[in-house]
Amino acid sequence: MKGNVIKYDEKNINTDLIIPARYLIKSDPDYLAEHCMEDLDKDFILRKDQIGASIIVAGPNFGCGSSREQAPIALKASGIKCIIAPSFARIFFRNCINIGLPIIEFKDIDEIHTSDEIEIDFTEGILNNCSTKQKYKILRMPPFIQEIIQSNGLVNFARNRIL
Amino acid sequence: MGFTITEKILRDHSSGDVSAGDFVLANIDKCLANDITAPIAIEVFESIVEGTDKSVYNKNRVILTPDHFTPNKDVASAEQCKILRDFAHKNQIINYFEIGRVGIEHCLIPEQGLVSPGEVFIGADSHTCTYGALGAFSTGVGSTDLGVAMALGQCWFKIPESIKFVYYGKLKDWVSGKDLILYTIGQIGVDGATYKAMEFTGEVIETLSMPNRFTMCNMAIEAGGKNGIIIPDKITEIYLKNVGNKKYKIYESDKDAEYFKIIEFDCNIIEPQVAFPHLPENSKPISEVDGMKVEIDQAVIGSCTNGRLEDLKIAAKILKNQTIHSNVRCIVIPGTQQIYLEALKEGLIEIFLNAGAIVSTPTCGPCLGGFMGILAAGERAVSTTNRNFVGRMGHIESEVYLSSPAVAAASAIKGYITAPNYL
Numbered sequence: 001m002k003g004n005v006i007k008y009d010e011k012n013i014n015t016d017l018i019i020p021a022r023y024l025i026k027s028d029p030d031y032l033a034e035h036c037m038e039d040l041d042k043d044f045i046l047r048k049d050q051i052g053a054s055i056i057v058a059g060p061n062f063g064c065g066s067s068r069e070q071a072p073i074a075l076k077a078s079g080i081k082c083i084i085a086p087s088f089a090r091i092f093f094r095n096c097i098n099i100g101l102p103i104i105e106f107k108d109i110d111e112i113h114t115s116d117e118i119e120i121d122f123t124e125g126i127l128n129n130c131s132t133k134q135k136y137k138i139l140r141m142p143p144f145i146q147e148i149i150q151s152n153g154l155v156n157f158a159r160n161r162i163l
Numbered sequence: 164m165g166f167t168i169t170e171k172i173l174r175d176h177s178s179g180d181v182s183a184g185d186f187v188l189a190n191i192d193k194c195l196a197n198d199i200t201a202p203i204a205i206e207v208f209e210s211i212v213e214g215t216d217k218s219v220y221n222k223n224r225v226i227l228t229p230d231h232f233t234p235n236k237d238v239a240s241a242e243q244c245k246i247l248r249d250f251a252h253k254n255q256i257i258n259y260f261e262i263g264r265v266g267i268e269h270c271l272i273p274e275q276g277l278v279s280p281g282e283v284f285i286g287a288d289s290h291t292c293t294y295g296a297l298g299a300f301s302t303g304v305g306s307t308d309l310g311v312a313m314a315l316g317q318c319w320f321k322i323p324e325s326i327k328f329v330y331y332g333k334l335k336d337w338v339s340g341k342d343l344i345l346y347t348i349g350q351i352g353v354d355g356a357t358y359k360a361m362e363f364t365g366e367v368i369e370t371l372s373m374p375n376r377f378t379m380c381n382m383a384i385e386a387g388g389k390n391g392i393i394i395p396d397k398i399t400e401i402y403l404k405n406v407g408n409k410k411y412k413i414y415e416s417d418k419d420a421e422y423f424k425i426i427e428f429d430c431n432i433i434e435p436q437v438a439f440p441h442l443p444e445n446s447k448p449i450s451e452v453d454g455m456k457v458e459i460d461q462a463v464i465g466s467c468t469n470g471r472l473e474d475l476k477i478a479a480k481i482l483k484n485q486t487i488h489s490n491v492r493c494i495v496i497p498g499t500q501q502i503y504l505e506a507l508k509e510g511l512i513e514i515f516l517n518a519g520a521i522v523s524t525p526t527c528g529p530c531l532g533g534f535m536g537i538l539a540a541g542e543r544a545v546s547t548t549n550r551n552f553v554g555r556m557g558h559i560e561s562e563v564y565l566s567s568p569a570v571a572a573a574s575a576i577k578g579y580i581t582a583p584n585y586l
């Protein structure tokens with residue numbers, strides 16, 4: 001997987017910032033995507049599109065707060081393909097995998113900047129910052145996790161397996 | 164390098180060559196949902212099997228316990244329960260527990276011999292961590308995970324690192340498993356064990372009764388733990404024999420297992436604890452609390468934390484020939500039908516009624532602010548439950564103080580929070 005980075009240095013970016021509660025009245029992913037991150041960065045969509053970013057890099061404890069599944073759904077629908085942070089809130093982490101959004105725990109976020117191009121090899125567990133030409137080790141994702149992501153989430157994964 | 168009991172159980176239920184930090188797709192032995200979480204899990208399950216003739220992965224291994232708002236408190240809860248009942252019929256679920264047989268899930272399941280050492284057990288309820296007391300890997304999951312598990316018989320986990328808690332010394336009078344766990348959460352905080360396995364060990368745990376062990380593992384989640392776990396021993400085996408559970412595998416942590424942290428507690432200094440609103444970590448020793456004369460309106464003795472026979476016996480011992488304070492409503496809730504029946508046979512129910520308490524059918528009821536004892540604005544309850552969050556037992560301006568059954572019973576007599584040794 002390859003993509004450009006949009007970075008937020010803040011720690012504890014909570015699910016209220018990712019998708020404010022006032023938008024939970026609808027569950028349509030595209031509607032949620034329109035309002036994704038707007039309380040943290042009202043130009044998120046604009047900036048992301050300008051630099052063609054599909055990877056969020058953020059500070060520790062990303063996704064804390066309420067366990068709403070709409071948070072990863074909004075991020076995914078807005079075109080985000082991967083989230084990288086030193087740590088994640090536990091339920092957010094689980095929700096991401098379950099909807100098929102890859103998520104990577106990575107301590108050295110200081111080494112990554114907005115607009116960097118990143119390439120990730122989940123099978124080998126390598127994060128390659130193409131812009132700085134630095135490679136880092138990350139946790140390998142076993143085939144079944146990759147299968148969940150390729151299936152677009154846990155429910156489809158299960159359906160594929162029983163069919 | 165050795166492994167912890169948690170790692171070993173998950174290794175044996177998955178691809179094997181894994182340790183803390185790795186992802187596994189584990190085979191699960193049992194899965195559980197209740198009247199709140201099952202309807203969503205069932206919806207997920209139906210969407211997976213839609214258009215096929217597939218049923219649940221194993222009809223003996225899916226457990227459904229309508230216990231939160233039952234006996235159905237209103238139309239909405241009746242509709243929820245009907246979803247469970249219809250699903251159970253359609254899928255021929257053996258362990259669907261109707262009113263008359265149902266109890267609070269985490270009291271009921273061990274009592275029915277439905278969980279064994281060495282198993283991987285998931286439940287769509289955060290207090291599923293209770294069964295770690297039997298040496299199982301047992302944890303709470305979301306309704307989506309549960310729906311998938313009902314179809315596949317599998318669930319994915321990131322194997323947790325373990326924190327080893329060592330309790331040494333001798334317990335003071337009236338100090339129970341509840342006090343140990345409230346003290347522990349007070350020391351490490353409500354996020355002190357986030358995502359970690361909490362392994363309870365030491366000479367104090369080795370002599371602790373099964374009900375007290377269940378209480379401790381039950382509240383692992385209140386410190387953020389993924390699971391609580393105690394290595395099975397003679398006490399576990401006697402319990403299993405009594406509930407007719409014969410087939411199981413005992414795992415132990417290796418001597419050279421790697422721990423994230425080891426934390427030791429000297430039990431000689433631990434007093435009965437009370438967790439003040441609005442977090443379980445706000446625990447204070449009773450010697451400090453007694454002098455504060457915190458007046459209460461209600462005392463609740465029950466829940467998946469402290470609704471077992473041993474808990475009721477302690478409460479009855481204190482309430483015998485006593486009268487509940489005129490300002491206090493005392494509500495006793497046996498955890499299961501069997502506990503209720505035993506309490507009746509042993510004369511405990513009579514003691515409660517004579518003291519002026521009420522005794523309810525098994526239900527979660529007031530523990531989550533459902534029914535059977537909701538608090539008004541400004542009211543205070545001392546409760547043997549596990550959460551004292553804002554509004555947990557009713558109005559957002561009400562307060563819950565968590566304690567052991569001994570403290571709750573003594574407080575019900577006095578009208579303010581105290582312990583039996585101050586009576």
Ligand code: SF4
Pocket residue numbers: 231267268269288290466467468526527530531548549
């Ligand atoms: S007794 Fe309370 S904590 Fe336990 S399962 Fe019921 S609602 Fe949850």
